């Protein structure tokens with residue numbers, strides 16, 4: 001047994017969500033390596049937040065809501081509440097803030113954590129999509145190795161990059177499961193229930209819809225650009241239905257290095273939490289199950305049909321123009337997905353509305369947001385415009 005690891009102090013944002021719950025399972029299995037010093041959640045699942053805080057003896061919790069929860073939380077747990085509770089919690093000094101919040105509301109806590117000198121394990125890809133330049137600037141100020149990818153594809157890329165020099169990287173290839181509709185040709189009449197049935201990953205509803213439209217892969221292309229300083233021409237995406245190869249890096253000698261493991265977010269979560277200040281990582285023993293080579297496997301790869309899945313080219317367009325346009329892409333998509341979940345629009349209208357919103361707000365695309373309030377203003381515009389397109393249908 002190796003007990004030589006220094007204990008990493010961890011804050012988990014979005015602890016009651018899919019990423020947060022799995023992170024706590026990794027931590028529970030490795031109590032000598034990790035200690036949880038803060039948890040945050042939205043207002044909808046306070047009971048679970050409290051039981052997590054008690055189980056892990058967490059001194060501080062943040063409730064991102066306007067409710068008065070202080071009285072309802074027993075014992076000596078300090079409660080931060082209000083709309084910026086997660087951002088306040090993120091600024092408490094620790095080794096790693098794991099941001100498992102869904103949506104661009106995760107941007108403020110990411111900036112707060114980096115601003116306070118904390119490293120950030122980023123499962124919240126919207127932080128980089130909505131505020132990529134701000135996040136990268138904030139991360140650079142504190143030196144290298146301050147942004148740790150948790151998204152499975154980006155964790156895979158990070159690990160594949162270790163096989164060569166950065167100057168030798170030809171391109172990065174993100175894999176996409178293809179979502180619920182990869183084998184269907186006509187998406188015009190698909191239902192909400194069908195869209196929510198993801199073939200390989202179990203995730204929250206918004207991410208599952210984003211997988212069905214491939215908007216999620218579009219967001220991940222933008223995320224890869226900011227995380228790894230890659231040109232958009234160097235980032236590709238390919239359909240891989242088994243979700244076992246999580247991404248690949250091609251080097252200039254023609255070699256492709258791939259990262260493979262059965263789909264399980266505990267692997268990338270543990271790899272991020274095992275990262276040290278100096279850029280090295282200690283892998284977490286048995287973080288997830290390995291591939292079983294005693295049975296036969298077939299791995300398929302296929303190019304993405306740009307007509308069936310227009311989200312990829314749209315995301316690439318927004319990313320290439322840069323500035324505020326990725327924030328518009330994401331905010332408009334959040335509105336459109338909510339409208340689809342509310343059964344107000346059809347599945348194929350989601351990306352249509354995002355595309356119309358991006359076109360309508362193209363004039364602000366060139367302006368790079370200077371701060372969080374610039375991002376919020378652009379997002380408000382995008383939500384307004386997208387809502388109008390929803391109403392018009």
Ligand code: MG
Nearest residue numbers: 151152153220
């Ligand atoms: Mg992913």
